[in-house]
Structures are given as C-alpha cells and as structure tokens.
Amino acid sequence: MTTIINVPHSLEDKSFEQVLDQVAPLPLDEKIIVDTRHARWASPYGLTALLALAQSRAERPILYVPEAENVSTYWSRMDFFKHAAELYELQGRVKSTKAAETSVLLEVTSISKSDDVHGVVDKIQQRAQDALVKNLNLDAKITMRFTMALSEVCQNIVEHAGRGGWVAVQTYTWRVRLGGRKVVVIAVADPGIGFRQSLESAPGFQKKERWDDGQALEETVMRGASRFRDPGRGQGLAGVRRFVGNWDGKLSIRSGTARIAVLPKGDWDEDEPLVEDLSYFPGAQVQITIPERVA
Amino acid sequence: MINHIDVSSMLRKSVCELYSNLVTRPTGAAVRCEIELELDRIGDRALTVIDFSHVGLLDFSCADEIVAKLLLQYVSIDAPRREVYFVFRGISESHMEAIEAVLERHKLALVTQHADGKSRLIGIVGLEERRAWEIISQLGAGASADVADVADAIGLSSDDAERMLDTLWRRRLLIRYDNGYVAVGSATIPSQPTRLDA
Numbered sequence: 222m223t224t225i226i227n228v229p230h231s232l233e234d235k236s237f238e239q240v241l242d243q244v245a246p247l248p249l250d251e252k253i254i255v256d257t258r259h260a261r262w263a264s265p266y267g268l269t270a271l272l273a274l275a276q277s278r279a280e281r282p283i284l285y286v287p288e289a290e291n292v293s294t295y296w297s298r299m300d301f302f303k304h305a306a307e308l309y310e311l312q313g314r315v316k317s318t319k320a321a322e323t324s325v326l327l328e329v330t331s332i333s334k335s336d337d338v339h340g341v342v343d344k345i346q347q348r349a350q351d352a353l354v355k356n357l358n359l360d361a362k363i364t365m366r367f368t369m370a371l372s373e374v375c376q377n378i379v380e381h382a383g384r385g386g387w388v389a390v391q392t393y394t395w396r397v398r399l400g401g402r403k404v405v406v407i408a409v410a411d412p413g414i415g416f417r418q419s420l421e422s423a424p425g426f427q428k429k430e431r432w433d434d435g436q437a438l439e440e441t442v443m444r445g446a447s448r449f450r451d452p453g454r455g456q457g458l459a460g461v462r463r464f465v466g467n468w469d470g471k472l473s474i475r476s477g478t479a480r481i482a483v484l485p486k487g488d489w490d491e492d493e494p495l496v497e498d499l500s501y502f503p504g505a506q507v508q509i510t511i512p513e514r515v516a
Numbered sequence: 517m518i519n520h521i522d523v524s525s526m527l528r529k530s531v532c533e534l535y536s537n538l539v540t541r542p543t544g545a546a547v548r549c550e551i552e553l554e555l556d557r558i559g560d561r562a563l564t565v566i567d568f569s570h571v572g573l574l575d576f577s578c579a580d581e582i583v584a585k586l587l588l589q590y591v592s593i594d595a596p597r598r599e600v601y602f603v604f605r606g607i608s609e610s611h612m613e614a615i616e617a618v619l620e621r622h623k624l625a626l627v628t629q630h631a632d633g634k635s636r637l638i639g640i641v642g643l644e645e646r647r648a649w650e651i652i653s654q655l656g657a658g659a660s661a662d663v664a665d666v667a668d669a670i671g672l673s674s675d676d677a678e679r680m681l682d683t684l685w686r687r688r689l690l691i692r693y694d695n696g697y698v699a700v701g702s703a704t705i706p707s708q709p710t711r712l713d714a
Binding site: 335336338339342343346362365366368369372373376379380452453454456457459460463 | 532535537539540541542543572573574575576577580581584585608609610613614617618621622
C-alpha cells in the first residue's frame with residue numbers, strides 16, 4: 222500500500238506538523254509519496270525536515286517535486302534536490318540552476334562528522350557578516366556568536382543523534398509576524414535517537430516518575446543535562462540559549478512528541494514554551510530565529 | 517623560564533593545516549593533547565603563555581576541552597600535575613564568552629594578559645582571594661609579597677592569609693618565589709595586541 226502525504230503550501234516548523242500527523246500512524250515500511258507539488262514556500266526547517274523524514278523511513282519514499290518553477294528553482298539553489306535525490310525517488314521536473322541565492326547563508330548541508338562542522342563554520346563566516354550586520358542591522362558582535370551557536374547545534378548531531386542530519390541557514394522577511402521584519406534562521410534536523418533516548422543511555426540513568434519527551438527536553442535545554450558524566454558537557458545548548466536571549470531571538474527544539482521553545486523577550490512570537498503530545502517524529506529538529514534590529 | 521604556545525599552530529599541527537577555528541570536541545581534545553606534549557617537553561616547573569591570537573572562533577565545546585580540561589590537570593587544590601603556570605593571551609571578546617562559561621561550570625580561574633600589559637583574573641575566585649591576587653599583581657613585574665603584607669592589606673590573621681595564598685598557589689594563580697608570592701601574569705611581557713574582533 223502507498224499513502225500520499227500532502228505537504229502544505231507554506232512549509233515551516235508549525236505546518237510541518239501537518240505532514241507528521243499524516244506520517245506518524247503509518248508503519249515504517251509503508252511506501253509514502255510526499256507530495257510537494259503545490260508548495261509555494263519552504264523555510265530551512267521545512268527543507269531539512271523533509272530530508273530527515275525520508276531518512277526515517279524504511280522504504281524509500283517518492284517525492285513529487287513542486288510544480289511552480291520559482292519554487293523548484295529556489296529548492297535547487299538551496300541544494301535540496303541534490304540531497305533529496307539520494308533519499309527520495311524524485312518525480313517531476315527539477316529545475317537546476319547554478320545561480321547563487323543571496324538570502325541563503327548556508328545551503329542544505331549534510332552533517333555526520335566533526336569535519337562537517339568545521340566546513341559549515343568556515344563557510345558561514347564568509348557570508349554571515351554582510352547578512353547579519355548590513356541586512357539585519359545587527360551589531361557586528363553577533364557574527365562570532367551566531368557561528369558559535371551554529372557550531373553547537375550541528376555538533377548535537379555528531380555527538381548525540383547516532384546518524385547524520387542536515388543544517389541550513391537563510392535570511393528572509395517574516396511576513397506573518399514582526400510586521401515584515403527580516404529574520405535569520407538556522408535549522409538543524411536529524412532522524413536519530415532524540416533527546417529522551419540520548420539521556421536514557423547515560424550510565425546509571427533512572428527514570429523519574431514522569432518521564433517523556435517533554436521532560437527530556439526540559440532536562441537538556443533548561444537544566445543542561447547530558448548523557449555524559451563529564452561535568453563539562455551540556456554547555457553547548459546553554460550557550461545557544463544565552464545567545465538567543467541576548468539577541469531577542471527564539472530557540473525551539475522538537476524531539477519525539479514534544480517541542481520546547483525559549484521565547485524572545487519581545488512580543489514578536491506567541492509560541493508555547495512547551496508543546497506535548499505531538500505526532501511522533503524521531504531525532505531532533507532545532508530552529509534558531511534571530512530578528513532584524515529595528516530602531 | 518617563560519614558554520609560548522601558539523594555539524593556532526597546535527590546531528594546524530594536530531588536526532588540519534587549513535583550520536583556523538576551534539570548534540568541536542574532537543578538535544579541542546586533539547589540540548589539548550598537542551599542548552600537553554609541549555608541556556611535557558618543557559619540564560616540571562614552568563610559566564607558559566597560551567596564545568589564542570590567531571584563533572578565529574572558539575566554541576563552548578572546544579573551550580571546555582582545551583581550557584577547562586587543561587587547567588583541571590595542572591591546577592588542583594589537592595595534587596596538581598607538576599608546577600605549571602598559565603597566562604592566556606590574545607583572548608577576543610567572543611573567546612572570552614566561551615572561556616568564562618566553562619570556567620564557571622568547573623569553578624576554575626585563570627589569568628589573561630592584555631596588550632596594555634595588564635593582567636586580569638577571570639573565573640571563579642572568592643572575593644578576598646581576588647583582592648589578594650590584585651594587591652600582589654599591582655606590585656608590578658615580578659615583585660613579590662609575603663604573607664604579612666597580604667594579611668595587613670586585607671585585614672586577615674596571618675594564618676588565614678597564609679592559607680589563602682597557599683590555595684591561590686595551588687590553583688596556580690600565584691607563583692611561590694623565595695619566601696613570597698608573585699602574581700601570575702606580572703612576570704611576563706605582553707607581545708600580542710588585544711583582540712578587538714569580538
């Protein structure tokens with residue numbers, strides 16, 4: 222049996238839940254067709270999560286590519302199809318292009334080992350200064366901090382996921398909120414073991430009375446817990462939290478059936494700090510959003 | 517003897533000729549091992565400048581591996597590994613953020629030195645200990661203070677002042693010299709400009 226999964230017109234972190242609601246009840250070995258024909262826009266989160274979705278399936282899925290030429294072109298520029306071709310059976314016309322996309326700070330990039338993180342850091346440093354300082358009007362100090370945050374979230378894949386994942390970084394204008402302010406977004410997605418299973422693998426781990434994905438996210442993100450006994454572990458995400466706090470940004474991490482968010486001080490986002498009972502999706506999906514500074 | 521270790525060279529030597537950023541734990545661990553090999557060559561009693569001037573980015577994982585784990589081996593109240601003192605140079609504002617975070621996590625402290633010649637004590641140190649270190653540091657290059665000097669300046673008993681100075685020595689923030697103490701950082705001359713690239 223084959224099931225068609227309808228992808229919403231606008232694919233980002235929230236609307237990706239509609240995809241997972243359709244996929245989660247299906248057996249892993251059931252063939253799925255991911256239908257993006259009517260997609261009009263996808264955030265870095267949407268694109269990286271689509272790749273993680275394919276990785277999570279036992280049976281290679283089919284991807285119907287977007288019909289709109291500008292969408293297909295843009296996904297090509299993000300290197301999405303380059304990776305998708307290895308994970309999906311692509312159906313439809315893929316518009317290839319060599320033109321650079323100026324809003325893209327980092328195309329969809331595979332992360333599976335420490336060297337990949339070095340590659341990402343080297344690449345982003347060349348592009349971040351202009352994008353963050355000139356386009357988003359942010360203080361020059363942000364460039365190094367931004368790259369540090371990117372490095373730490375990518376390392377989570379290498380250190381904890383147990384399998385490879387994806388990262389992408391882009392600036393865009395947030396039309397829904399912020400009155401059209403620009404944002405820069407880092408998205409990292411993997412289909413690995415996730416936060417709960419990672420903590421459960423710690424030596425001597427004992428489950429608390431209430432123990433689920435939400436608890437595991439709280440322990441890790443808010444209290445710096447780690448599966449390693451080394452007290453130096455767990456600092457990466459703490460550093461990322463400080464970074465988003467200092468720049469009025471937002472950090473959200475989804476793992477398993479829960480999503481935790483470190484919300485901005487400003488009122489540009491009305492997300493819940495913790496959302497539970499979501500449809501199950503393996504691994505971890507991280508999004509960091511930093512808004513443009515306005516006078 | 518004052519030794520100089522360029523962290524960027526250690527990175528290129530131990531990990532990759534092309535890298536200039538200190539990111540990821542394996543990279544940090546490899547660089548620390550290379551530094552430890554250098555320290556083994558230096559001998560049992562040494563003052564070593566750890567120079568970050570040519571390092572681009574330092575992330576939290578690497579700061580933990582290089583700075584915290586290095587200090588943890590050589591700086592211990594109970595049984596420090598040899599008598600090695602460190603001065604950290606070429607620390608940019610963004611390096612500082614990562615370094616301060618790991619020092620806080622492990623309750624460590626270290627001395628940084630800046631282009632103006634001034635040394636600063638950063639990390640976790642008690643108020644009186646910090647004051648004692650600053651008093652000795654302000655005496656200037658290589659000048660030592662004894663227990664009585666510090667006890668008078670801070671208003672402590674001689675025994676308490678002695679215990680405090682001994683703790684600062686074991687943490688390798690003071691050098692024991694003749695019958696007195698010299699602040700780490702006051703015995704070296706800065707050779708690199710302060711990093712301003714934040």
